[in-house]
Amino acid sequence: MTDHAGNPVPPVDTHGSGLVLVGFNHRTAPIEVRERLAWPEREVPQVTTGLVASGGKGAVLLTTCNRTEFYLADPAPETLSEIWKRSEIRIGAPSDQYAYVLRDRDVARHLFRVASGLDSLVVGESQIQGQVREAWELSRHVAGPVLHRLFQSALGAGGRVRSETPIGTGSASVPTACVDLARKVFSDLVGRRALVLGTGEMAELAITCLVDEGVRPIVAAHRNMDRALQIVNRLGGQAIEMEEGWIHFGDVDLVICSTAAPHAIVTAERVGGAIRSRSGRPLLVLDIAVPRDVDPQVGTLENVFLYDIDDLQGVAAQTIGDRKRAIPVAERIVDEEVGYFWEWYASLGVTDSVRALRDRMEQTRRSELERALKRLGHLDPGDRERIEHLTRALMNKFLHEPTIRLRAAASNGHGTQLAETLRFLFDLGKPAGSEGGDDHE
Amino acid sequence: MPTTLHFVALLCYTLTVGVVVVPLLRLREVHQSIAVPLSLTGTAVAVHFIALLAYARAVGTLPLAGFAPALSSLGFLLGLLTLAVEWITRESAIAVVVGPLVLLVMVVALASGFGPAPSVPVQGGSWFVLHVAASLLGLALMAVAFAAAALYLLQHRELKQRKFGAAFHFLPPLEQLDRLNHLALVVGFPVLTLGLILAARYVGDFSNAGGEKAAHLGWGLLSWVVLGAIAAARIRGGLSGRKAALASILGFAAVAAAYLVLAALAGGGSRFI
Numbered sequence: 001m002t003d004h005a006g007n008p009v010p011p012v013d014t015h016g017s018g019l020v021l022v023g024f025n026h027r028t029a030p031i032e033v034r035e036r037l038a039w040p041e042r043e044v045p046q047v048t049t050g051l052v053a054s055g056g057k058g059a060v061l062l063t064t065c066n067r068t069e070f071y072l073a074d075p076a077p078e079t080l081s082e083i084w085k086r087s088e089i090r091i092g093a094p095s096d097q098y099a100y101v102l103r104d105r106d107v108a109r110h111l112f113r114v115a116s117g118l119d120s121l122v123v124g125e126s127q128i129q130g131q132v133r134e135a136w137e138l139s140r141h142v143a144g145p146v147l148h149r150l151f152q153s154a155l156g157a158g159g160r161v162r163s164e165t166p167i168g169t170g171s172a173s174v175p176t177a178c179v180d181l182a183r184k185v186f187s188d189l190v191g192r193r194a195l196v197l198g199t200g201e202m203a204e205l206a207i208t209c210l211v212d213e214g215v216r217p218i219v220a221a222h223r224n225m226d227r228a229l230q231i232v233n234r235l236g237g238q239a240i241e242m243e244e245g246w247i248h249f250g251d252v253d254l255v256i257c258s259t260a261a262p263h264a265i266v267t268a269e270r271v272g273g274a275i276r277s278r279s280g281r282p283l284l285v286l287d288i289a290v291p292r293d294v295d296p297q298v299g300t301l302e303n304v305f306l307y308d309i310d311d312l313q314g315v316a317a318q319t320i321g322d323r324k325r326a327i328p329v330a331e332r333i334v335d336e337e338v339g340y341f342w343e344w345y346a347s348l349g350v351t352d353s354v355r356a357l358r359d360r361m362e363q364t365r366r367s368e369l370e371r372a373l374k375r376l377g378h379l380d381p382g383d384r385e386r387i388e389h390l391t392r393a394l395m396n397k398f399l400h401e402p403t404i405r406l407r408a409a410a411s412n413g414h415g416t417q418l419a420e421t422l423r424f425l426f427d428l429g430k431p432a433g434s435e436g437g438d439d440h441e
Numbered sequence: 442m443p444t445t446l447h448f449v450a451l452l453c454y455t456l457t458v459g460v461v462v463v464p465l466l467r468l469r470e471v472h473q474s475i476a477v478p479l480s481l482t483g484t485a486v487a488v489h490f491i492a493l494l495a496y497a498r499a500v501g502t503l504p505l506a507g508f509a510p511a512l513s514s515l516g517f518l519l520g521l522l523t524l525a526v527e528w529i530t531r532e533s534a535i536a537v538v539v540g541p542l543v544l545l546v547m548v549v550a551l552a553s554g555f556g557p558a559p560s561v562p563v564q565g566g567s568w569f570v571l572h573v574a575a576s577l578l579g580l581a582l583m584a585v586a587f588a589a590a591a592l593y594l595l596q597h598r599e600l601k602q603r604k605f606g607a608a609f610h611f612l613p614p615l616e617q618l619d620r621l622n623h624l625a626l627v628v629g630f631p632v633l634t635l636g637l638i639l640a641a642r643y644v645g646d647f648s649n650a651g652g653e654k655a656a657h658l659g660w661g662l663l664s665w666v667v668l669g670a671i672a673a674a675r676i677r678g679g680l681s682g683r684k685a686a687l688a689s690i691l692g693f694a695a696v697a698a699a700y701l702v703l704a705a706l707a708g709g710g711s712r713f714i
Contacts, residue, residue, distance in 0.1 A: 184615070187613070281681070303683065314603075
């Protein structure tokens with residue numbers, strides 16, 4: 001079990017310790033572990049309800065293909081045991097070797113970075129923000145006020161990072177670079193037709209991205225017709241034999257080439273006639289095969305725009321470079337937003353404790369004053385009022401400095417511990433809502 | 442007052458051009474919201490409109506009669522079309538080409554001084570107004586077609602040469618530029634034709650006139666023929682993409698060159714629009 005920097009952490013005594021995160025992600029767990037730890041959406045409410053039932057004030061489960069993270073508010077030790085138990089059942093081995101545990105401010109910072117795409121495998125990817133929102137929605141009934149606020153703030157921070165930096169812009173992978181290039185030739189991709197030569201994995205990814213934009217595919221396969229049929233069953237469109245594909249160079253808008261041919265199969269001689277019949281309409285040819293499927297000569301034909309894997313990787317690398325340059329600014333925004341959240345969070349316990357202390361002092365003052373005034377029956381009402389005033393002024397004087405200092409400590413992130421000490425020293429009992437209720441918002 | 446307002450409009454147009462040119466000067470991709478150039482263009486057009494209104498109020502005639510006012514109106518129409526294109530396409534690249542054209546006509550108009558030209562036909566009323574307005578709009582649309590064509594060729598070059606720098610990211614998609622060129626030509630030609638038909642009212646005057654008026658007529662007819670030829674080729678489907686862009690640029694260059702030649706032939710210091 002490690003912390004955020006990968007250092008080992010001691011067993012967690014979590015009770016009353018505020019925010020806790022137990023997580024597994026692409027840095028700590030291999031894919032075969034992560035895929036077992038990915039809880040189906042329908043099971044998430046049941047899991048989080050079970051965790052809160054075992055102790056604590058709230059739980060949210062964020063589960064994606066790259067991470068499974070349990071966000072907990074004031075969890076009981078039993079809650080963590082429950083997580084380890086559930087995780088071990090799923091992966092069939094002790095799970096703590098793949099886990100990281102964060103606490104308090106680090107939890108907030110981690111979630112804000114996750115929502116901003118800073119912790120993603122591809123920095124700045126946009127899906128994660130929707131996944132964070134979905135996790136919060138699914139666990140909303142047991143999230144509690146603190147996690148509710150934490151997730152709302154994280155989504156706000158993610159939105160700020162995306163709007164104030166270029167971290168989420170551009171295409172950071174070959175398939176998204178295909179979409180970007182298509183958008184630079186054709187402004188609108190809805191209803192465009194794409195011919196896919198070959199059924200390679202990269203071609204499938206690229207055409208999936210294009211279909212998401214409204215492109216209709218025609219998949220041409222040489223030997224692997226079953227695979228072509230599988231793809232069109234999933235994405236729509238039609239599957240054809242490779243030899244039928246050449247004529248489509250005259251009517252489609254895009255061509256994606258990804259065959260395993262050892263030499264160029266798309267040559268100017270083979271498709272030149274079809275291309276010349278296009279009457280000036282542009283044709284985008286994306287050759288993602290290695291070795292290349294398209295003879296570079298095809299790219300010199302009028303209104304043909306040909307790009308090979310190096311060009312597409314160049315577009316992606318440029319985007320990744322731009323995104324990396326935006327990271328320092330994004331981190332500053334995250335720090336700022338974490339600061340806002342933490343100020344709110346830290347003031348929660350302190351406010352309750354200060355109120356409890358003042359109530360206790362007021363109660364004591366009243367009872368002591370009452371007793372004293374019984375013994376001082378000869379005093380006239382004016383003197384009685386002066387004594388009442390004196391005791392009240394003394395109490396306020398005594399409490400003024402501790403109150404100020406406690407609030408200051410809260411804003412520096414040390415309020416929770418001091419508030420606990422205060423409750424212990426003056427026997428103030430547990431704060432409101434600490435018995436599992438959600439009523440201290 | 443109208444001149445001062447024209448200077449303010451000129452300043453706003455200059456700022457617009459500055460704002461849209463900055464991303465192109467950077468080496469890497471710059472993400473600029475359309476809101477900034479759109480607001481600046483909108484402000485410039487609004488100020489320009491107020492300047493033209495102020496002129497009309499001060500002189501008592503629409504800013505269509507006379508070289509400088511007509512030129513300023515042409516600049517206003519160019520600005521308005523730029524604003525419309527920016528608003529519809531959510532792209533500001535068109536201002537990179539049309540913006541300097543607006544600056545040029547504004548500077549020439551300001552340098553020429555405002556006031557109705559002595560040779561302006563005083564009769565004709567609304568026919569004259571329609572003739573000038575339609576002709577100026579036709580010319581402005583021809584300029585927009587030229588701008589779209591120039592941007593098309595730039596983006597075409599970036600795509601063909603596989604350059605994915607600032608220009609590639611800044612310029613609009615090829616098809617969008619081709620559509621804009623097509624639309625500007627197809628709408629511009631009938632508008633310019635209308636302008637020429639309305640000018641027929643003055644044929645008697647022109648037939649007897651030499652010098653400036655003959656040059657004016659000759660230039661109008663040449664513009665109509667050039668625009669008509671390109672628009673006809675586009676409508677018939679024989680011209681699109683890069684060839685259409687080249688034809689538009691050549692056509693615009695021919696019209697501009699013809700203006701300079703005819704103005705020179707008509708006599709030193711001759712100017713007309």
